[in-house]
Amino acid sequence: MRQVKIFSGSSHPLLTESICERLGTQPAKCELKKFSNGETSVSVGTSIREQDVFIVQSGSSKINDSVMELLIMISACKGGSAKSITAVMPYYPYSRQSKRKSHRGAIAARLLANLLSVAGVQHVITVDLHASQSKGFFGKPVDNLYAEPLIARWIRNHVPGWREAVVVSKNPGGTKRVTSLADALKLNFGIVTTDRRRHPTSGSTILEGNGILYSMGDGANDVDANVAAETEAESQIDPMTDVKESRPQRRTSQGMRVHTDGTSHHSAVPHRALNIPAGSSPLVQSTRFESESPPVSRTRPQERSSTSISPHADDEEEATNEYTDERAREVITGRLIHGHIVDDDFPSPVLSARSGSIAALPRDHMGSSHFEDPDPMTSSFMSNMSSYPQDHALGGTGDAAATSDEEEEGFKNPELEHTITLVGNVKDKIVFIMDDMIDKAGSWIAAAETVVKRGDAKKVYCVATHGLFGGDSLEEMEDCECIDYIVVTNSYPIAPEKVKSSKKLVMLDLSNLLAEAIRRNHYGESISALFFQHYQD
Secondary structure, three states, X not given: OOOEEEEEOOOOHHHHHHHHHHHOOOOOOEEEEEOOOOOEEEEEOOXXXXXXXXXXXXXXXXXXXXXXXXXXXXXXHHXXXXXXXXXXXXXXXXXXXXXXXXXXXXXXXXXXXXXXXXXXXXXXXXXXXXXXXXXXXXXXXXXXXXXXXXXXXXXXXXXOOHHHOEEEEOOHHHHHHHHHHHHHHOOEEEEEEEEXXXXXXXXXEEEOOOOEEEOOOOHHHHXXXXXXXXXXXXXXXXXXXXHHHHOOOEEOOOOEEEOOOOOEEEOOOOHHHHOOOOOOOHHHOOOOOEEOXXXXXXXXXXHHHHHHOOOOHHHHHHHHHOOOOHHHHHEEEEEEEOOEEXXXXXXXXXXXXXXXXXXXXXXXXXXOOOOOOOOHHHHHHHHHHHOOOOOOOOOOOOOOOOOHHHHHHHHHOXXXXXXXXXXXXXXXXXXXXXXXXXXXXXXXXXXHHHHHHHOOOOEEEEEEEEEOOOOOHHHHHHHOOOOOEEEEEXXXXXXXXXXXXXXXXXXXXXXHHHHHHHHHHHHOOOOHHHHOHHHXX
16 A cells, blocks of 8 residues: 555564555564663654554553553654554553542543543554443544454354354443344343352341441341340330330231231231332342331230231232242352352351451440340441442442452452352353453353353353453463363464463454554545444355
């Protein structure tokens, strides 16, 4: 092509050579070196006046050096009177920092966009941004290409029986990407979600940061003990009070109201009053232990029970609890400890650590010799306070989604247990676990073990656009028996020795996609066809 110069940064020279080979040209001469103190020096070795300049620079293990080198190259080309300057960035650095996670956090993706604009870039070509809204950080045109057509074509040509496969997202944030690939291949899709396991408060519980310590029984199974303790407490406060008449009712998980005289009856209020959706799956129904306000009337419990029972109460309760959601049969849960699936009878590190720390506390903590069930106001306060994350603040972003690094740190914490949920039927099927990048292996291994050990999948492909493979993540995924293949593109440079030693790694070439994008930009043609290549196959 005439009047085109393609420069290569130091991050991924092999990709630049492949792009130039497809375009029938050679990389332009440019001298890149560093001073003894680490400063980057760039010297353009050819005339670029009134030329369309394309600088290919991806991420690397030395990401900050790659970014600074790109900025200096753009500035050098701007000073050389280039007609236009386009940054070709297959992997956009700092793309995961596209929103502020705390009050004092920085939006690094926007900062990099500002730096590129100030340096003099006029166009940006990238592949599969982590967050597509990052294009709004630029005041210049951004072409966010998709590797999905390339991946879909590879699946059609190299995966036997792909028509019966399932595409699975390893976290809710990647659902849109997964559904897009599933629609392109006309496949079903599933979702894997991971959350910290919530244990029933069967013993003493401490709310961190609130200074509240209370003791609670095991719900419906310990109602009599709670009633006896509260009766004794009320009698100590006012011996003349008729405890039977002023006692609040306790509702068990089976819809029964228990009174102090030992009698009980079914509640006339159906379970829908507890904010449980009608016809919901038993997976979302949990035991609830509630307290009600004392009754205004002085009617005896026996008399009140005869007037409050509805003839259709039992029928309504059975109809509400009846399991009718067929889709819920495709919901599978498992326990995740240290990032691996464990059996249901495996001891929980959370309960062990919690019980050990509480057993060491003195019994007269908080100035009380024994602990009673909290009154309704205290229960409401403790419930509300415990629902906030520890770093929550008014007006903040406490609900921001956790990053992959935060999930990985949670997997490594020996005192944390996670509940992992698989939504979708993967039994005896091929599973494609899809995301935009592979950085650390923890979440990928957890998802693979879930679909194989809990979902009975027969083969697992881990598919991503950018293979960052930080640390020993590639080796860890190689050692995982539940992962059969790891499919990534060459958008991010991977050490040749790692590629040769890996038996599961499959790399797809992006050079054809990027070369066609460069050609169309140079001649002013539309690039829309690059987004819909799989529909043309």
